[in-house]
Amino acid sequence: MNIGTVAGNSGVSAKMIRYYEETGLIPHTRRSDSGYRKYDQTDVHTLRFIRRARDLGFSMERIRELLKLWQDRGRPSREVKAIALNHVAELDADIAKLISLRNAVSHLAGLCHGDDHPECPILDGLSGEVAG
Amino acid sequence: MNIGTVAGNSGVSAKMIRYYEETGLIPHTRRSDSGYRKYDQTDVHTLRFIRRARDLGFSMERIRELLKLWQDRGRPSREVKAIALNHVAELDADIAKLISLRNAVSHLAGLCHGDDHPECPILDGLSGEVAG
DNA sequence: TATAAACCTTCCCATCATGGCAAGGTCAAG
DNA sequence: CTTGACCTTGCCATGATGGGAAGGTTTATA
Numbered sequence: 001m002n003i004g005t006v007a008g009n010s011g012v013s014a015k016m017i018r019y020y021e022e023t024g025l026i027p028h029t030r031r032s033d034s035g036y037r038k039y040d041q042t043d044v045h046t047l048r049f050i051r052r053a054r055d056l057g058f059s060m061e062r063i064r065e066l067l068k069l070w071q072d073r074g075r076p077s078r079e080v081k082a083i084a085l086n087h088v089a090e091l092d093a094d095i096a097k098l099i100s101l102r103n104a105v106s107h108l109a110g111l112c113h114g115d116d117h118p119e120c121p122i123l124d125g126l127s128g129e130v131a132g
Numbered sequence: 133m134n135i136g137t138v139a140g141n142s143g144v145s146a147k148m149i150r151y152y153e154e155t156g157l158i159p160h161t162r163r164s165d166s167g168y169r170k171y172d173q174t175d176v177h178t179l180r181f182i183r184r185a186r187d188l189g190f191s192m193e194r195i196r197e198l199l200k201l202w203q204d205r206g207r208p209s210r211e212v213k214a215i216a217l218n219h220v221a222e223l224d225a226d227i228a229k230l231i232s233l234r235n236a237v238s239h240l241a242g243l244c245h246g247d248d249h250p251e252c253p254i255l256d257g258l259s260g261e262v263a264g
Numbered sequence: 265t266a267t268a269a270a271c272c273t274t275c276c277c278a279t280c281a282t283g284g285c286a287a288g289g290t291c292a293a294g
Numbered sequence: 295c296t297t298g299a300c301c302t303t304g305c306c307a308t309g310a311t312g313g314g315a316a317g318g319t320t321t322a323t324a
């Protein structure tokens with residue numbers, strides 16, 4: 001298979017497949033006489049694995065670890081679970097931060113009349129004025 | 133005031149102040165004979181405004197709009213509120229997405245024993261196997 | 265068979281907001 | 295006058311991705 005076919009079959013763009021190869025996430029693949037990258041079904045499986053992990057928000061570094069464990073038949077599932085739980089914790093932190101922002105902005109917006117007049121507690125808040 | 137003082141007083145790094153100037157978020161400031169950027173208290177106010185907006189997660193493009201409205205004494209607060217509510221909507225979307233990821237990862241993690249054995253529903257899920 | 269379309273290659277650039285570093289000029293205090 | 299703190303510009307890096315150019319290859323079609 002050429003890279004375009006693998007891209008279509010895996011859901012990972014050709015651009016990213018080359019990038020993953022370059023950064024060592026996947027090994028260098030063999031080339032045709034003319035220099036085209038050649039792939040087989042195993043590569044498609046690996047790339048699908050990567051894509052699903054990306055879809056779940058795992059960083060490339062995490063995916064690197066997950067791939068290693070995936071390919072290690074003797075891995076303890078404990079290590080995989082640790083990575084996943086760590087990711088959940090990071091997501092929780094991100095979510096908490098966004099919610100905090102959201103509430104702050106929403107609060108300010110709630111104070112603003114949103115009419116033709118220039119008075120605006122949002123701008124006042126941003127400029128540091130505590131209250132009218 | 134030199135840039136370092138303004139940075140300290142505004143909470144915006146000198147690096148970012150130069151960047152904001154370069155990208156037009158703030159105007160070019162006057163220079164001393166030796167080429168040093170010179171600022172006054174008004175600049176500190178503006179930079180504090182920018183920093184607070186950044187802290188609330190507004191993008192530079194949004195801040196550009198907010199700054200323009202802030203400096204327009206005849207603005208209708210409606211426009212400010214619209215930007216804020218739009219930002220809230222974007223934050224809500226981001227939050228929803230992260231929560232969805234979080235739940236998916238957490239679900240997979242919950243299926244995994246996390247012990248010495250290699251069986252791992254997390255890896256199975258990533259590799260596309262529906263179930264054992 | 266000739267040619268065009270579709271594909272592949274590498275290389276460079278851009279994102280977004282931020283930091284780091286380096287080489288060199290300036291200023292203030294000792 | 296030296297030292298150290300500060301300023302300047304400029305380049306590089308981030309993380310994961312896309313865009314595009316310039317040029318070689320393969321395949322399909324006229």
